[in-house]
Amino acid sequence: MIWEFGISGILVVLVVILVLASFRILREYERGVVFMLGRFWKVKGPGMILIIPGIQQMVRIDLRIVVLDVPPQDVVSRDNVSVKVNAVLYFRVIDPQKAVIQVVNFLEATNQLAQTTLRAVLGKHELDEMLAERDKLNLDIQKILDSQTDAWGIKVSNVEIKHVDINELMVRAIAQQAEAERARRAKVIHAEGELQASEKLLQAAQILAQQPQAMQLRYLQTLVSIAGDKSSTIVFPVPMDLLTPLVDLLKKNKPEGAS
Numbered sequence: 001m002i003w004e005f006g007i008s009g010i011l012v013v014l015v016v017i018l019v020l021a022s023f024r025i026l027r028e029y030e031r032g033v034v035f036m037l038g039r040f041w042k043v044k045g046p047g048m049i050l051i052i053p054g055i056q057q058m059v060r061i062d063l064r065i066v067v068l069d070v071p072p073q074d075v076v077s078r079d080n081v082s083v084k085v086n087a088v089l090y091f092r093v094i095d096p097q098k099a100v101i102q103v104v105n106f107l108e109a110t111n112q113l114a115q116t117t118l119r120a121v122l123g124k125h126e127l128d129e130m131l132a133e134r135d136k137l138n139l140d141i142q143k144i145l146d147s148q149t150d151a152w153g154i155k156v157s158n159v160e161i162k163h164v165d166i167n168e169l170m171v172r173a174i175a176q177q178a179e180a181e182r183a184r185r186a187k188v189i190h191a192e193g194e195l196q197a198s199e200k201l202l203q204a205a206q207i208l209a210q211q212p213q214a215m216q217l218r219y220l221q222t223l224v225s226i227a228g229d230k231s232s233t234i235v236f237p238v239p240m241d242l243l244t245p246l247v248d249l250l251k252k253n254k255p256e257g258a259s
Helices: 002-022 096-101 106-122 127-132 134-152 168-210 212-227 240-253
Strands: 023-026 030-036 039-044 047-050 056-062 066-076 082-093 154-165
Touching: 002 023, 023 030, 030 096, 039 096, 056 096, 066 106, 082 106, 082 127, 082 134, 096 134, 106 134, 106 154, 127 134, 127 154, 134 154
Parallel strands: none
Antiparallel strands: 023 047, 030 039, 030 056, 066 082, 082 154
16 A cells, blocks of 8 residues: 555656646747647747647747847958948847748857848948948848848848948048048139139129229229228329210310310
8 A cells, every 4th residue: 555655646746747847938028939749830928838748849939139249340342441340230030930940040140141241231332431321331231131031030120330440551541531632622612712703703893894983983982991091191093984974074064165
């Protein structure tokens, strides 16, 4: 009797342990990919699920966004400039079945794909574009990665280029280029100002030539401005063209027979 009780007690304990080991608790952001006798059965979770030991196996998948730091990559730009570029990748699993069945390790696979895509995309652009058009490059890399990882059940939501490291010689060359560009713009702006000023002077000269009285008023304004100075003596040349209208006027008003 004692021997039978001992065996039955052990069996009861084993059954209890087996039952307890059959239960799994999955959090809200977790899913369980369940296989039955090696074949895919279904995706379960969240909450408490039952797994038959020895017959069913479960792979736990996290559905939260994963932040992946892409290590620095040696990139040769289209204008043959060697730089080191690193980025950060944001993605998450949207199909646990594909993430487990279609790829061995989706984290490592995504990391390697991000490195090769980063080098391939940036190698098609010049250094100035890498520095000035990061938003466009980020979007291009994100679209390529998202399309290629779709077969793995992964959604790439964002890609951000963090740093573009340039050697010291190239930094000095870029500074010289920027300085030359600023000098060029200054000369162009100065030339445009001279051109606009000459056009305005030409217009003013044409208007004054059409009205001799306006030219006389302009000379009088010049006299007034000079008289405001502290100089005691003013020598102002008067062109004969200014006196011609006055002489003509006097001739018209001169009485007949006067000498």
